[in-house]
Amino acid sequence: MLKDVKVLLVDDDQDYKASVRSLLEIHGCKVFEAESGKEGLRKLVENRPDIIILDVMMDCWTDGYGVAQAIKYQDEYAEFRSVPIIMVSSIQETPDEMFPMAAEAEMIRPDTYLTKPLDIAKFFEVLETAVARIPSHHVAAG
Numbered sequence: 001m002l003k004d005v006k007v008l009l010v011d012d013d014q015d016y017k018a019s020v021r022s023l024l025e026i027h028g029c030k031v032f033e034a035e036s037g038k039e040g041l042r043k044l045v046e047n048r049p050d051i052i053i054l055d056v057m058m059d060c061w062t063d064g065y066g067v068a069q070a071i072k073y074q075d076e077y078a079e080f081r082s083v084p085i086i087m088v089s090s091i092q093e094t095p096d097e098m099f100p101m102a103a104e105a106e107m108i109r110p111d112t113y114l115t116k117p118l119d120i121a122k123f124f125e126v127l128e129t130a131v132a133r134i135p136s137h138h139v140a141a142g
Helices: 014-026 037-047 063-073 075-080 102-108 120-132
Strands: 006-010 030-034 051-054 085-089 112-115
Touching (some): 030 037, 037 063, 051 063, 051 120, 063 075, 085 120
Parallel strands (some): 006 030, 085 112
């Protein structure tokens, strides 16, 4: 079900990216990588992914939240608002726990929040659910 799904993996941890990329590629995904939020937003526009896997702490401890906020609220990324964002972080607190004010949390809330170390079974369950919600014309034909 993940065959030909385009995934943007935004994380500054090279070992983590290599591991996740390998897992995704085994399942037939096409993976694009970025090391920072700024690069992630550029690659978003260039590669038009079906799913975004996003770390929180990169250039600064909230870099991933800035990316989520940009996609949700900045006009230049409006066409990507329906792309599922799966945030994966070593920070155990969810965005709602870190930013208890409802308005702030809504601005940065990903579709799914997972913690590192990654529970692989849960990760693929989340990916399958996200892919099932993608309109079929977004997923490239095989």
